[in-house]
Amino acid sequence: MSYQLIYADPPWQYGNRISNGAAEKHYPTMTITELKRLPVWAMAAENSVLAMWYTGTHVDEAKELATAWGFDVRTMKGFTWVKLNALAEQHINKALAAGELSNFYDFMDLLNAQTRMNGGNYTRANSEDVLIAVKGAGLERLNASIKQVVYAQQGEHSAKPWEVRHRLERLYGAVSRIELFSRQSIDGWDTWGNQCECSIQLQPGRMILTGER
Numbered sequence: 001m002s003y004q005l006i007y008a009d010p011p012w013q014y015g016n017r018i019s020n021g022a023a024e025k026h027y028p029t030m031t032i033t034e035l036k037r038l039p040v041w042a043m044a045a046e047n048s049v050l051a052m053w054y055t056g057t058h059v060d061e062a063k064e065l066a067t068a069w070g071f072d073v074r075t076m077k078g079f080t081w082v083k084l085n086a087l088a089e090q091h092i093n094k095a096l097a098a099g100e101l102s103n104f105y106d107f108m109d110l111l112n113a114q115t116r117m118n119g120g121n122y123t124r125a126n127s128e129d130v131l132i133a134v135k136g137a138g139l140e141r142l143n144a145s146i147k148q149v150v151y152a153q154q155g156e157h158s159a160k161p162w163e164v165r166h167r168l169e170r171l172y173g174a175v176s177r178i179e180l181f182s183r184q185s186i187d188g189w190d191t192w193g194n195q196c197e198c199s200i201q202l203q204p205g206r207m208i209l210t211g212e213r
Contacts, residue, residue: 071133078132
């Protein structure tokens, strides 16, 4: 089985294991070497696209991983998710109902106040990005109106907004596609991850279709 669109959210390993926000406290992480050994190159079609999540601390690692999986990075900013607080919808609706917004600048102040306050050694991080990389000729863009920036509330730890997956569907159409490190089964997608029913078995250096031995 080969896939034309591969959407991945790698469980990057971080150094802040003591912090309450440390990834290791919420899910098993993988080293860059372990990630590189996953044979994503074996599942990628001759002409295919990789859409992969990464954070600002892992720019170089993201490029390395895409290359190891057989792809050429075309943009580090395919999508940018601006994270809103879990209560953003409630707070904004309350302000609107109370008539607290009299102009554009009031709304922008409120929106900025609702962005997530994450950690950071310089500015406080409140966004994540998706790089786009291609193998061969990549895929034809079917919709030229797909925008980069996604405003969405933050869910449970590391969960990504469904809107990005939806925009990829609109961008590339009904191609063969799989989500790696998925948390759930998704209509129209094959999936692989430790929290979903897997369509394939992916092991270091080896890919097995479900049902094979």
